[in-house]
Amino acid sequence: MKIGIGNDHSAVDMKNEVVDFLVEQGYEVVNYGTDSYESCNYPVYGEKVANAVAQGNVDLGILICGTGVGISLAANKVKGIRAVVCSEPYSARLSREHNNTNILAFGARVVGIELAKMIITEWLNAEFQGGRHQTRVDMIMDIEERKCK
Structure with missing residues (x-):
C-alpha cells in the first residue's frame, strides 16, 4: 500500500518519525510535505496529498500540522476526499x-x-464496513456533487 504524507513546518520531526514507522510496517510512503522548519502554509500540503489520493497516485494520505485541523480542512476541499x-x-x-x-x-x-x-495503526488496520454506512457515505458524497458544481 502506498501512503502519501504531508506536513507543514510545525510537524517536520513528527513526519520523519511517522515515515520511519510506516516504512518499518512495510508501507511505501510518498513525501508531499515540507522538510524545512521555515514557516509555510499548511493548505498547500493538504491539497497536495488530497490530490494524490483523489487521483489514485497513492492509496491513502496522512497529514500533520500543529493541530491537524487546518491541513484537513484544506484536504476536504478536494473532491472525493474524506479527511x-x-x-x-x-x-x-x-x-x-x-x-x-x-x-x-x-x-x-x-x-x-x-x-x-x-x-x-488503528486507522490503517480498520476496514470500511459498507452496508448502512455506505448509504451515509453516499449521502455525504452527494452533497459534494450538488454543492461543487
Missing part, C-alpha cells in the same frame, strides 16, 4: 469503518509520537 482529524485511536478506527475516510490528520502539537503511531 478526519483524530487525537485518539478509537475515532480513527471508526472513521474508516463507518465513514471510509481516505486521509488521516493529527496535530504535532496535540499528540506525541507514540500516540500518533497508535492512531495510525
Whole structure:
C-alpha cells in the first residue's frame, strides 16, 4: 500500500518519525510535505496529498500540522476526499469503518509520537464496513456533487 504524507513546518520531526514507522510496517510512503522548519502554509500540503489520493497516485494520505485541523480542512476541499482529524485511536478506527475516510490528520502539537503511531495503526488496520454506512457515505458524497458544481 502506498501512503502519501504531508506536513507543514510545525510537524517536520513528527513526519520523519511517522515515515520511519510506516516504512518499518512495510508501507511505501510518498513525501508531499515540507522538510524545512521555515514557516509555510499548511493548505498547500493538504491539497497536495488530497490530490494524490483523489487521483489514485497513492492509496491513502496522512497529514500533520500543529493541530491537524487546518491541513484537513484544506484536504476536504478536494473532491472525493474524506479527511478526519483524530487525537485518539478509537475515532480513527471508526472513521474508516463507518465513514471510509481516505486521509488521516493529527496535530504535532496535540499528540506525541507514540500516540500518533497508535492512531495510525488503528486507522490503517480498520476496514470500511459498507452496508448502512455506505448509504451515509453516499449521502455525504452527494452533497459534494450538488454543492461543487
